[in-house]
Amino acid sequence: MADLLTHVLVVYVAGTVLSWRTERVPERYVPVAMLGAIVPDLSKGRLLFSLDPLETALGLPLSWLAFHRLGPALVVALGLSLVFVAEVRRRVVVALWLGIASHFPLDLLVKRASLRAPPYLFPLSWWNPPALNVYLSSDRWMAVVSAVAACAVWLADRRGTSADRRRETSTSDGN
């Protein structure tokens, strides 16, 4: 995985810019997509809780790693959508799924000694895609680059929002 901050900031930048260009992407769904980008890294739950006791109790093989695969991540997103009000739930699911979809291409860039990435497409396929070996998850430059881009987008977004408000005010004054 790339570090999680890079994952969510990439979605923030892409989502916010898209929201400027089309009304079909309201800005309030950007943080929902960012939440989706976090979902595959629930696999890091293994650092906090061991599934061994549950595995022994149930007599079934369990692994946190499965959360970092397409199918389980999409199911988690469906569950998360239940937290949202019914009228927006379909759009929330789409936003969460787009966030999840953004996660895997970024992880393909991670350096792996085997030159192969894990089977991200499970349960659709067990194919190990080629690892593009661009960075290590612990490298700092991706977080720095994505943070700079996110700051620029945030500033541009604030300016745009202020300009819109001024325009609305002057229009209503004119009326």
Added chain:
Amino acid sequence: MTNDVGTRILIGVVLVGVLGGLVVVYEAQSPEHSPYPTSHQLRTDWSGHVGEQLYVWTRVVEIEETHMVVRAGEYEMTVEPVATEATLGDVVQVYGTIRPNHRVTAERLIVSKQSKRTYMFGVSAMAVVVTTGLLLLRWRLDRERVVLTQRRG
């Protein structure tokens, strides 16, 4: 879709079942689809896999001039050659050939420095904070209906 809490809990339980099923299937089938022996296979029958390729994430526990000892879960192995920038405690990805007596001839080694990994977990925690903050700026909890609903304005 409904807003009814009971229905949502029921759907949630079904989804947990589906998720559990996927997790079990993944864990049960991944060894047969993996191009490399699993940790369990290596722990229980190292000699049965001599000559095969191995790919594993390990932690450095000892460094000598010609080799290093690394730990992967519950077993250790001796890796040659030594990763030049590795120090004790670093995470090393090992790709190589399995040799007798828990030895590995490495073809490729990738080192993640422990200090950088601490940073990685720090910024990852920040990601959760940033996302939660932005989410709460745009959405609010409707306590009556027990749902997140969009903020106005």
